[in-house]
Amino acid sequence: MATSIANLALFLLCIVNLIMISSALPADFSILGYAEEDLTSPDRLIDLFELWMSKHGKSYSSLEEKLRRLEVFEDNLKHIDEANRKQTSYWLGLNEFADMSHDEFKARYLGLDRIDVPRRRSSAGSIFRYVNAGDLPKSMDWRKKGAVTHVKDQGQCGSCWAFSTVAAVEGINQIVTGNLTSLSEQELIDCSSENNGCNGGLMDYAFSYIASTKGLHAEEDYPYLMEEGTCEQKKADLELVTISGYEDVPENSEESLLKALAHQPVSVAIEASGRDFQFYSGGVYDGHCGSELDHGVAAVGYGSSKGQDYIIVKNSWGSRWGERGYIRMKRNTGRPQGMCGINRMASYPTKDQ
Structure with a gap:
């Protein structure tokens, strides 16, 4: 009898401890990737790093490099934990970027050419075909409608602009033809001469390239290399996906962005250089960021959850980042440029029937 009471007491104590830990964090260990004790025990920190x-x-070329990465890992873990304790609407976790300093991360994974928004060149002047669109659905998710391919990974190449472009073209192609075809980012990196390959680019210039040529090859016919290669635009006897042009969404207008997004996936640019972006793991992102655009992504829907409105954004950092490769970014912020400048430089491809 005494043994049973002792076991019950021990069980209850474990439950209390679990509740205390959980109340201090916005999600459980499996989501965040760490426990509270990992920050206070050197042995547990090393074990966590090894895990x-x-x-x-991950592997490193020397013990010295491994120790240096452990220091970076610890600093990132402290930042993640501090951010999670602020009780915000999103949370951070240990992902594959946890051994990279923030400066290293920005240099490798951001790749939008920083130019003034008015310098964008529209293929159709000031035309915005959705200007009079009304009765928009309360939510839209192009993933559920079969217009979004798998999450891709740009790797250590500043080619986000190409992935943003391709996601939008894949979307309109499926909407018009009914066929979802994964298209080639590598062709844009190699052949879109107005852009700078792994050193950055702009989605409008990429749309212009596709519209002015015979189209874009499928990903399986022109696979991704994670580096700049030789242009092989004229591959014989291979099917191409075409667009007729592109249009720009009016700048700093969330209403216009939603009108476009209700009809098709849209290429957008954001400022993703905030440290929280590196470790975003879930929730509706409303963290600190400005509107100095440095990263190209694709808006693929919008919705609301627990009183928070958001835009669904497809990233190109692999499926282990964020919500299986996606981030929900807060909308209705009261700022014309939107969260992280998402309303500043949106555009979409057009395709004839």
């Missing part, structure tokens, strides 16, 4: 290395297939 993280194994999970993400």
